[in-house]
Amino acid sequence: MELGLSLGEAVAVPDGGRPELVLGLGVGVGRGEDEVRRREDAVVGARRWAAASPEPSVRLSLVSSLALHWPSDTGGVEPAAARGFDVNRAPSVAAGMEDDEDGPGAAPALSSSPNDSGGSFPLDLSGHGGIRGGAGGEAPAAAAHGGGERSSSRASDDDEGASARKKLRLSKEQSAFLEESFKEHSTLNPKQKVALAKQLNLRPRQVEVWFQNRRARTKLKQTEVDCEYLKRCCETLTEENRRLHKELAELRALKTARPFYMHLPATTLSMCPSCERVASNPATTSAPAVAASPERRPSSFAALFSAPRGFPLAAGQPRPPPPPESNCL
DNA sequence: CAGCAAGAAATGTTTACTTCA
DNA sequence: CTTGAAGTAAACATTTCTTGC
Numbered sequence: 001m002e003l004g005l006s007l008g009e010a011v012a013v014p015d016g017g018r019p020e021l022v023l024g025l026g027v028g029v030g031r032g033e034d035e036v037r038r039r040e041d042a043v044v045g046a047r048r049w050a051a052a053s054p055e056p057s058v059r060l061s062l063v064s065s066l067a068l069h070w071p072s073d074t075g076g077v078e079p080a081a082a083r084g085f086d087v088n089r090a091p092s093v094a095a096g097m098e099d100d101e102d103g104p105g106a107a108p109a110l111s112s113s114p115n116d117s118g119g120s121f122p123l124d125l126s127g128h129g130g131i132r133g134g135a136g137g138e139a140p141a142a143a144a145h146g147g148g149e150r151s152s153s154r155a156s157d158d159d160e161g162a163s164a165r166k167k168l169r170l171s172k173e174q175s176a177f178l179e180e181s182f183k184e185h186s187t188l189n190p191k192q193k194v195a196l197a198k199q200l201n202l203r204p205r206q207v208e209v210w211f212q213n214r215r216a217r218t219k220l221k222q223t224e225v226d227c228e229y230l231k232r233c234c235e236t237l238t239e240e241n242r243r244l245h246k247e248l249a250e251l252r253a254l255k256t257a258r259p260f261y262m263h264l265p266a267t268t269l270s271m272c273p274s275c276e277r278v279a280s281n282p283a284t285t286s287a288p289a290v291a292a293s294p295e296r297r298p299s300s301f302a303a304l305f306s307a308p309r310g311f312p313l314a315a316g317q318p319r320p321p322p323p324p325e326s327n328c329l
Numbered sequence: 330c331a332g333c334a335a336g337a338a339a340t341g342t343t344t345a346c347t348t349c350a
Numbered sequence: 351c352t353t354g355a356a357g358t359a360a361a362c363a364t365t366t367c368t369t370g371c
Contacts, residue, residue: 169369187361
């Protein structure tokens with residue numbers, strides 16, 4: 001038994017709103033091909049399972065979209081695309097800024113001009129004093145050098161004096177814009193990062209960190225959803241287990257009430273492993289052969305006895321036709 | 330003012346990829 | 351041409367720390 005749960009299928013919303021995530025849920029007989037890989041593959045595998053499962057899926061709107069295509073403008077495929085996201089194309093709002101490279105002279109984190117909001121960024125951030133959220137116009141030391149890409153970004157924020165970490169609160173506008181970007185793509189390539197940073201008057205490192213934390217929050221939320229779902233599955237299975245135990249007790253009671261069929265010798269009936277039919281032992285052909293083809297297989301042993309299909313056969317009743325084709329000897 | 334939650338940032342680890350001997 | 355070590359970059363996991371309530 002496997003539990004399947006998938007996340008990340010972007011689904012168009014009828015009213016034209018933003019896509020929703022599909023949380024595919026299902027319980028059924030799992031297939032061994034769902035390899036459990038490290039990290040994301042628990043979800044990916046479950047999604048695959050859910051796709052192959054006849055079980056209905058439950059859709060939850062998690063207000064996020066992780067699987068939207070983002071076509072490449074370079075035609076190339078970057079590593080991030082291999083992880084499921086195509087992050088090669090810069091966001092539309094960042095068009096024309098792709099040539100900017102992060103460096104000491106590029107993309108200053110805090111614009112010297114309050115009116116310089118980074119070009120096409122529609123939100124007016126001037127009232128927030130840039131990234132410092134209206135911190136009285138105090139230019140942070142870290143902002144002076146503009147940060148750098150990953151290889152240098154870690155050190156770049158530290159080597160600027162001992163005061164090191166200056167906690168900031170992103171403004172609502174900045175957060176909203178980052179959120180919108182995240183909905184389009186949960187990872188950024190360097191150019192997109194720089195463009196976004198420019199538009200928001202942030203350092204590229206800040207944008208990078210924000211996306212990292214955002215991904216972590218998404219994953220955490222998903223884990224909570226998974227946990228809740230598995231809890232419910234556990235309850236359902238416990239209930240099913242209780243029911244089956246009860247059914248078993250009823251069967252045992254029936255066993256004493258129907259001594260003829262239940263007292264057949266064990267060698268009389270056997271299950272063919274290939275076709276899953278209950279067949280009579282050739283050596284004891286006098287015993288009735290019971291066809292248990294899939295379409296006729298009762299859903300439970302109790303149904304086997306209660307269903308009006310003539311089983312078990314009463315004495316003198318015509319026997320059902322033999323199985324059409326069987327590998328049984 | 331302490332406690333707490335949220336979140337920004339730092340740090341360490343893992344993985345994939347490239348380069349080069 | 352193949353292979354393994356070294357280097358690099360990016361993402362992730364975890365932790366630290368700041369800030370606001």
